[in-house]
Amino acid sequence: MAGYNIPDTDYMVSGHVGCPGCGATIAMKFALKAMGEKTMVVIPACCWGVIAGPYPQSSLKVPILQTAFATAGATASGLRAALDMKGDSETTVMAWAGDGGTFDIGIQALSGAVERNEDFIYVCYDNEAYMNTGVQRSSATPFGSRTTTTPGKGWKKNRKKNMVEILAAHRIPYAATASIAYPEDMIRKFDKARRMKGGTRFIHVFATCPTGWRIPSEMSVKIARLAVQSNVFPLYEVENGVKYTINVEGSRPVADYFKIQGRFKHLTDEDFEKIQNMVDKDWELLLRKTSYFDRLT
Amino acid sequence: MKEVLEGSHAVSQAVRLAKVQVMSAYPITPQTHIVEALSEYCADGTMDARFICVESEHSAMAAVIGASSAGIRTFTATSSQGLALMHELLHWASAGRLPIVMAEVNRALAPGWNIWMDQTDSLAQRDTGWIQLYCEDGQEVLDTVLQAYRLAETVNLPVMVVLDAFFLSHTFEPVDIPGQDLVDRFLPPFSPKIALDTSDPFAIGQMAPPNVYMEMRRDVQKAMEQVLDIFSGVEQEFLNIFGRTYGPVERFYCDDARIIMVVTGTAAGTCRQVISDLRSKGEKVGMLKLKMFRPFPVNLIREDLGRVQKIAVVDRNFSFGASGIFAQEIRAALCNHPGHPPVFGYIAGLGGRDVTVDTLSEIYWKTKESDAPEDESVWVGLVNC
Amino acid sequence: MAQEPENGKKIPLFISRSHILTDVNKTGSWRFVRPIYREKTAPCSTACPAGQDIPRIEMFFNQNQFEDALNTILFENPFPSVCGRVCFHPCERVCNRAGLDEPVAVHDLERFIGDAAARGELKPGLKKLPAKGKTVCIIGAGPAGMAAGYFLSRMGYSCDIYEARSEPGGILRWGIPRYRLPETVLTFEIDRIKQYGLKISCNTPVTHDFVEDAKNRYQAVFIACGHGRSLKMNIPGEHMADDGLDYLNRLRKGDTAPSTTTAAVIGGGNTAIDVARSLVRQGTKTTLIYRRQKQDMPAFKEEVEMAVEEGVTIMELFSPVKIEKHDEEFVISLQKMKTAGMETDRGRSRVIPDGGPGHQFRTLKIFTAIGAEPADPWLSPLQKTDATLDLSHCTLADSDPPLLYGGDLTNAIQSVPDAVASGKQAAMAIDIFFKQGRHAITDRLNSCRVGNGPALSMARYMGEKQRNRHEDVVSFEHINLDYFPRESRAETKTLSLDDRVRSFDEIKTTLTIDRALKESRRCFNCGICNACDNCRIFCPEIAVTLHAGERQIDLDYCKGCGICVVECPRSAMELQEEG
Structure with missing residues (x-):
């Protein structure tokens, strides 16, 4: 285990039906390594609704409650309340939703739960489109991407919604990004979130989708890493909405990340320049927040 | 102990007595008094429970589904738009076989905005797999909520206890609030058949492919088919402890009646007056109060209505493009019953319009004087505008 | 207790609830390519005349398995402290790390390990094979003769070494000044070789007649007495x-x-x-x-x-x-x-x-x-026949018992590691000769080559498991640089110029342990599994298992996504088409 401090026990099992190279399954594997057996997972409609196993199977060794698309935040709130009433403070409730269930249809229930500072971990594994239904755009789909509802020349011209900032604005104890390409960092964040009982912890996990992104399955982790290395998906943590910590500083050009993916293959150098500019500005903003709040605290 | 209570608070008192542990709701007139009282009970320690103030009815139902899945007694309440918003989750609760109890205050659906009595909201949820029980007064509301928990937790189906907006929810009546010891005898602590547990992990609600889905839905129906039997046992026990009973249907002067009027909710109280008046004039008329709508008590309907001359159904609801929903269901129940009487369907009191003694008298005389229904539904009390 | 139904009937409760795990699904059937563990050879190893398994030495070292590191060296080369000083380290010239920043200081690390052994901190643990009942005569106790004696002894042969001078060591002792190679270093490593039981007769110059006689008294003769006459x-x-x-x-x-x-x-x-x-x-x-x-x-x-x-x-x-x-x-x-x-x-x-x-x-x-040149004409085959074998680092004359010439007598490059290579090649050739006959020597030696170069691997020859030195050599493009941040190379301390010219003291010092460890971590460990565990960590199918330190692909579940292969930082895995 050179260099890694990664728990050996897995609570995900083989034989699930995730596509080859599925980033969302790697994400679950890492998350549960940190979470352990005293975890209940709430899953709304998403790829994991299928990967978790059809009747009579389960791909997890912890309890799963599947629920309606828009409801992860609310169902998790109810489950938490029930456990509290039963006197079970040890078990952690972990809502596990895709980007559709988090950024779009589920944002209301999530915001409601987060405003109440419900005591659970909410995880968005973000594969940047509605993959389970066949790659339709979501508000997590990045600028420049083709999907089946942003096809051809109609590739997405809008920016991706910045979910962590929305969550941080609720001033919850912990909001963080994580990547399947950085297992140690990701597991540390889940472990930290697990220990921070008493409020909502939100973790936004970047999870590649070889099928939807039109990338070779073996590049799944590599591309997730490139997203971090190019600051397209910065790894950072926000405590109480104000204390920003950047975990990795990227230095690669965004084109390194974009050019190897089929969903972006129509983009021109001019587009890359525009995207680079966006990413640079976002990064600059993140740095400013980090130093601004540092001065305040 | 008798107290003068509004119907909403009869619900709240019953929920308190049922020792519900997790509640979640979103405010909507005219349900608000129910949840306000429950919030107070939680705040002042009267109840040892969590009240989750969610941001929508959709989330309210999701939250109680979450809690119920962990094996906790739960409650929610809503009305009208809120119920419509919940619709998706009603299926999750019933097919998840969760014994959730919900108070539903019948209110009209917009547009235009209308906060008053109308049954279309709850009846539009008839195919969601929920047991539906309609109440006439505050006492029945309190008693039915307690019975609902026994029933739900026995058959593993959710129960909707329905009460009229304002006519019942906001009307003060004397209500006997039973002692906790008696309630505890009737309703022991919840012992769930389904409860998520980290020491025995399993998944619930996951994909059900074609090879099992039908059987799962068939089981919902099989459970539904036992509700009537089980409800009668629950009622018997309730009677033994509290001395009150209601029945899935209540018969009023039905034995020798030639015309039976079918009513629900608070209209039944008005109808009792009308029947008494008509009887005193020698009319052979009776009333059948329908309490249980789902499961629909087909055999009781056939038994009670199969041999009379005419049936007049009062619907405070409407299924557009068809007819009043109770009338529709009664026709369907009787259609395979040889020699069944004609069913006269009347639409009255939508959107909070009063159903008065005059309205019901008019319906009786119209029925008596017609050989056959002039239409599937006759709208009563319309104002030309 | 929940109430039993009052009517005594059971309530049907068939819901979507799991009671088994997904591991009943053998998703391996989805696969059309399969990942395999297939170690490859590092370029440094192929460049090392002694064929040392350098990436494995550095791996053991940075995993604090210092004796394993020492033994890995000693398997191929009995002179780590000597070579760590006087070798011209061609390994570093081809080091893949140079593509990222600077080559790994392989030479200094070898010296560190050799010196730790010399200080008695590490104990070699290489076993001797059972005695074969055959004795080999070795002429010359220089690096080639000593190496041949070392490898032959380990394989179970008795060895008699005849040395003209008063002490063994040859050029190492008499030709290299102290400031490059202190005598204590050499003596220690020669003594370690002696522990395998070979017999060294010093002050015994050898004549042609002696060799002719030796052919009768010994089962094989190896002549490696170097160039005795200056040009x-x-x-x-x-x-x-x-x-x-x-x-x-x-x-x-x-x-x-x-x-x-x-x-x-x-x-x-x-x-x-x-x-x-x-x-x-x-x-x-x-x-x-x-x-x-x-x-x-x-x-x-x-x-x-x-x-x-x-x-x-x-x-x-x-x-x-x-x-x-x-x-x-x-x-x-x-x-x-x-x-x-x-x-x-x-x-x-x-x-x-x-x-x-x-x-x-x-x-x-x-x-x-x-x-310099050989002192006498009989120090090369007097007549060459079709049966004479000209190998890369020695020549086997057409004679029975086998007579071999090696060391500087035959080597194109006259260096210490080439002398070791010669001794090793001679030892293997003699062993093959006895086991399979003269005709088998070339093929068998070829099968023990390290990567695509001429160096021979004794580990491979002796059938050591996990030391399969593949013919595929790892190039810089095969390395996943995501796992290797830039880091500067270790610099050894050297004497000041003033101090250097005033004495014969050794110029360079040995690395400190901290610096050596840090330097060893710079090694990519090209082509070998260093148990970094990436394959297991990233596998989305939990299809990489670990039993007793061995990683295996569970083909029941592996879908062939290939992530393990791409995330292997050092090219120790590859994808193979199914069927």
Whole structure:
């Protein structure tokens, strides 16, 4: 285990039906390594609704409650309340939703739960489109991407919604990004979130989708890493909405990340320049927040 | 102990007595008094429970589904738009076989905005797999909520206890609030058949492919088919402890009646007056109060209505493009019953319009004087505008 | 308790609720490519004449398995402390790490490990095979002869070594100055070889008759007595010059008084440089005269540069034509040379006289060091037949019992690791000869080559598991650089220039343990599994299992996504098409 401090026990099992190279399954594997057996997972409609196993199977060794698309935040709130009433403070409730269930249809229930500072971990594994239904755009789909509802020349011209900032604005104890390409960092964040009982912890996990992104399955982790290395998906943590910590500083050009993916293959150098500019500005903003709040605290 | 209570608070008192542990709701007139009282009970320690103030009815139902899945007694309440918003989750609760109890205050659906009595909201949820029980007064509301928990937790189906907006929810009546010891005898602590547990992990609600889905839905129906039997046992026990009973249907002067009027909710109280008046004039008329709508008590309907001359159904609801929903269901129940009487369907009191003694008298005389229904539904009390 | 239904009927409750795990689904059937663990060879290993498994040595080292690191070296080379000082480390020239920042300091790490063993901190643990009942006669106790004795002894042969000089070590003892190789280092490593039970008879010069007799007394003979005779320039007055090697011998014996005030050294090889630098240390103003360009000197570049730093003047492109003595002074007549195209086979410029006037160089002393040759004609096969085997590092004569020639007698490059390679090749050839016969030697040796180079792996020869030295060599493009941040290379401490020229103390120090560990972590461990666990960590199918330290792909579940192969930082895995 050179260099890694990664728990050996897995609570995900083989034989699930995730596509080859599925980033969302790697994400679950890492998350549960940190979470352990005293975890209940709430899953709304998403790829994991299928990967978790059809009747009579389960791909997890912890309890799963599947629920309606828009409801992860609310169902998790109810489950938490029930456990509290039963006197079970040890078990952690972990809502596990895709980007559709988090950024779009589920944002209301999530915001409601987060405003109440419900005591659970909410995880968005973000594969940047509605993959389970066949790659339709979501508000997590990045600028420049083709999907089946942003096809051809109609590739997405809008920016991706910045979910962590929305969550941080609720001033919850912990909001963080994580990547399947950085297992140690990701597991540390889940472990930290697990220990921070008493409020909502939100973790936004970047999870590649070889099928939807039109990338070779073996590049799944590599591309997730490139997203971090190019600051397209910065790894950072926000405590109480104000204390920003950047975990990795990227230095690669965004084109390194974009050019190897089929969903972006129509983009021109001019587009890359525009995207680079966006990413640079976002990064600059993140740095400013980090130093601004540092001065305040 | 008798107290003068509004119907909403009869619900709240019953929920308190049922020792519900997790509640979640979103405010909507005219349900608000129910949840306000429950919030107070939680705040002042009267109840040892969590009240989750969610941001929508959709989330309210999701939250109680979450809690119920962990094996906790739960409650929610809503009305009208809120119920419509919940619709998706009603299926999750019933097919998840969760014994959730919900108070539903019948209110009209917009547009235009209308906060008053109308049954279309709850009846539009008839195919969601929920047991539906309609109440006439505050006492029945309190008693039915307690019975609902026994029933739900026995058959593993959710129960909707329905009460009229304002006519019942906001009307003060004397209500006997039973002692906790008696309630505890009737309703022991919840012992769930389904409860998520980290020491025995399993998944619930996951994909059900074609090879099992039908059987799962068939089981919902099989459970539904036992509700009537089980409800009668629950009622018997309730009677033994509290001395009150209601029945899935209540018969009023039905034995020798030639015309039976079918009513629900608070209209039944008005109808009792009308029947008494008509009887005193020698009319052979009776009333059948329908309490249980789902499961629909087909055999009781056939038994009670199969041999009379005419049936007049009062619907405070409407299924557009068809007819009043109770009338529709009664026709369907009787259609395979040889020699069944004609069913006269009347639409009255939508959107909070009063159903008065005059309205019901008019319906009786119209029925008596017609050989056959002039239409599937006759709208009563319309104002030309 | 929940109420039992009052009517006594059971309530049907068939819901979507799991009661088994997904591991009943054998998702391996989805796969059309399969990942396999297939170790490859690091370029450093192929460049090492001794064929050392360098990435594995560094892996063991950085995992704190220091004795495993030592044993991995000793499997292929009995001289880590010696080679860690005097080897010209071709490994570093091909190190893949150079593509990222700088090569790994393999040479210094080898010295660190060798010295730790010399201090008694690490114990070698290589076993001897059971005695074979055969005795081999080895002539010459230099690095080739000692290496042959070492490998043969480990394989169960008895070895008698005959050495002309008073102590074993050959060129290591008599030809390399102390500042490059302290005697204690050499003695320790020779003593370690002796522990395998070989018998060394010193002060025993060998004649042709002795060899002929040995063929009767022994089951095999290996001649590796080196070049005993210095090459001549064949110019007038040559006899007045001193022999450079002889000077170094005397230095080692300690019987050389401080030298003269000026000296000229003729030659451009390592011996010439050693002589020049030793003279400097004795206070002599020294000039090195070389007939070619400085850049074409056979001596190690680093040594040449240090010589210049220490004050040796280099006269390049001067060829001596005559030596005369005028009073106490020698006058060397020199012909200025010029370059004229390239030599086709050796990668250096051809030189010819420039046609200009002659030069004269005055000095008080002259040393020649232009190379050496075998002292006698019988030190190579007297007659070659079809049965004579010319191998890369030795020659097997057409005789029975087998008679082999090796070391400097046959090596194209006369270096210590090449001498080790010769001893190893001879040992293997002798063993193959006895086991399978002369005809099998070439193929069997070929099967033990390291990567695509000529070096041989004793580990592979002896069938060591996990030491399969694949013919595929890892190139820089195969390395996943995401796992290797840039880091600067370890620099060893060296004596100041002043201290250097004033004594014969060793110039370089051994790395500290902290720095050595840090340096070993810079190694990519090209082509070998260092148990980094990436394959297991990233597998989305939990289809990489770990049993008793062995990682395996569970083909029941592996969908063939290939992430493990891409995330292997060091190319120890690959994808293979199914069916």
